[in-house]
Amino acid sequence: MIKRLSARLRPADPAERDAGLSIIEVVVALLVFAIITTGSIVAVGTVLSMTADNRSREIAANLASQAVDTARSVTDIADIASSTTPVSLNGVDFTVKQSASWITTTGLDSACTPANASSNGSLLYKRLNVTVSWSGMRPSTQAVRSDTVIAPGSKINDPERGTILVTVNGADGAGVAGVTVTIEPDSGTSTPGKTLDASSVPGLTNADGCAVATKVVPGSYKITLSRADGQEYRDPYQSATPVKTGITVVKGDTTGQVFSFAPADDYSMNYVSGYSGTALKPASLETTIKGSNGTYVATSPDDHQYLYPLSSGYQFIAGKYVPAGGSTASCLSPDPSAWPKSADGKTGKAQPYVLTDSPVDVPMGVVTVKLASGQRFIKATTTTAANGDPGCAATMTYTFTLSSAASQATIALPYGTWRLQAASNSTSTLSNITLGSIVGSILGTLFPGTGSNANVVTLDPRTAP
Structure with a gap:
């Protein structure tokens, strides 16, 4: 039977028996081999993936059981x-x-x-x-x-x-x-x-x-x-x-x-920024801090202000700023942007919003005052607005205490119009003091008073555009 089958499949012409396979036959054979090989590889890969997945699933089940057991072992359910x-x-x-x-x-x-x-x-x-x-x-x-x-x-x-x-x-x-x-x-x-x-x-x-x-x-x-x-x-x-x-x-x-x-963001404060000399800050200086969550007033000039984290940051103003239109008296003077444009075109610049990774520059006005013998206590109180000051009806009062007697003192104050007085200590009778050498505000101009207002000074934040 095999001989008969071989005879039927074998070409009759002896020359054709030595001709080998045609190119089409080779391509078809390779295609069949590729299909079989690819299928085998996919099958093996699937088996390996499923095996690894099943192994991982078994471990995951153990981890889940372990988490439940750990929770059950907690003494206080809370x-x-x-x-x-x-x-x-x-x-x-x-x-x-x-x-x-x-x-x-x-x-x-x-x-x-x-x-x-x-x-x-x-x-x-x-x-x-x-x-x-x-x-x-x-x-x-x-x-x-x-x-x-x-x-x-x-x-x-x-x-x-x-x-x-x-x-x-x-x-x-x-x-x-x-x-x-x-x-x-x-x-x-x-x-x-x-x-x-x-x-x-x-x-x-x-x-x-x-x-x-x-x-x-x-x-x-x-x-x-x-x-x-x-x-x-x-x-x-x-x-x-x-x-x-x-x-x-x-x-x-x-x-x-x-x-x-x-956890609070730590803001490093630089009061009286831009001033190269030494100026006394009020012991109870207030700082107005504006953020998207409202306005907050810090009651001491700490070198660090710890604040609730905000991605938009905060704006810092020396002094207690109170906007107009509220239920309480306003105080616009501390905010430079609240000052109107002056006759010579100068304007107050709004303080930028800063993030915690940047030092906070808080500009203030600076003035030098003359002191009588023995005077070591200085009191500054906002008074009637002058020289374009938008005013502070709410009134701000700050004090300074010198560590030793001196003939003059350089002090830093929020922007606005101030009446300055001095005494030997906080319980003594205050007397008016006069301005010494004019240092002026870090931004803008200082306007000294005259006559009966010789102890009045306006610290103006406005600068050229």
């Missing part, structure tokens, strides 16, 4: 918080993402402070969701997920008492850990609560920025934040110890408050 943890094993990068939230008797599911002030129910337990993903995951592969609930180790509710949840977020909206939360009865209300029992006092905020006070006697409370580690933190109103009052607690319910409290 310390269980959301987190994202990178883990590298066997050359694969895993991301363990943990989400924790409180569940209440009304079914509320909240990471910390509930959205509503009341009708939230009592705390029951915490829901924990752990999701583990890894590098090189196949598109069709789902991340490993583990969900569980964790009950408190001891009773955290009292039907006759309530709960306070406090959330502390940073400037980026993320929770701030390590903040001390102090809860006290609010004596400013008609129904102040009671001092918290030791077991009810909240611990430091956890990684979610959450602190919990349980078994709180119904009434009104005051909440204060602080840092025990000495780090400089500020809220949007520039308070290092922000306070909220009138927090009402009712029995069988959960209430709370949300704070914004972030």
Whole structure:
């Protein structure tokens, strides 16, 4: 049979038997070989990828289980918080993402402070969701997920008492850990609560920025934040110890408050910028600080101002600037941009907004005054505006104390019109003093008074365009 098949396939002409394969036959053979090889490579690659993915999935399942076990081992359920943890094993990068939230008797599911002030129910337990993903995951592969609930180790509710949840977020909206939360009865209300029992006092905020006070006697409370580690933190109103009052607690319910409290930006201040000499600054110099979160007045000329972080920065003005049109008397003089254009075309230039990584130049007016024998105390008070000064109806008063007796003193003041007086000390009778050699303001011009106003000087910030 084989002989017959061979005879039929073999060319009849002996010459054709030695001709070999044609080019078409070779190409077809190579194409078939390529298809088979490519399929084999893809199949092997798929098997290897699936094997690696299954191995990574097994590790991810172990990591998820480990995260749940770790959470269950936490002594205080309030310390269980959301987190994202990178883990590298066997050359694969895993991301363990943990989400924790409180569940209440009304079914509320909240990471910390509930959205509503009341009708939230009592705390029951915490829901924990752990999701583990890894590098090189196949598109069709789902991340490993583990969900569980964790009950408190001891009773955290009292039907006759309530709960306070406090959330502390940073400037980026993320929770701030390590903040001390102090809860006290609010004596400013008609129904102040009671001092918290030791077991009810909240611990430091956890990684979610959450602190919990349980078994709180119904009434009104005051909440204060602080840092025990000495780090400089500020809220949007520039308070290092922000306070909220009138927090009402009712029995069988959960209430709370949300704070914004972030590591402060450190601004290095350079008062009397541009002046090469030495000028005394007022001991209680106020500095107006403008930002997108409002206007704040610092009450001392510190070399460093610690402020709530803003991406747009702040504007700094020496003196207490108060805009017109408000409920209180205005004080426009300190702001150079509030001064009208002078007859010779000079204008006041607005201070730029600066960021924390730049030194802050705060220009001021400078004047030298003559002192009588024994005079070491100088008082400067804003007075009737003159020489284009937009005025300061709110009145600013600053004092200077010389360390030793001198015949004259060079002092720095915010822009505006000032009446200058001196005495031997702060309790002695003040007398008018006259200007010494005119130094003038760093920007613009100094206008000395004459006659009965010989002790009056206008520090003008306006300069040529």
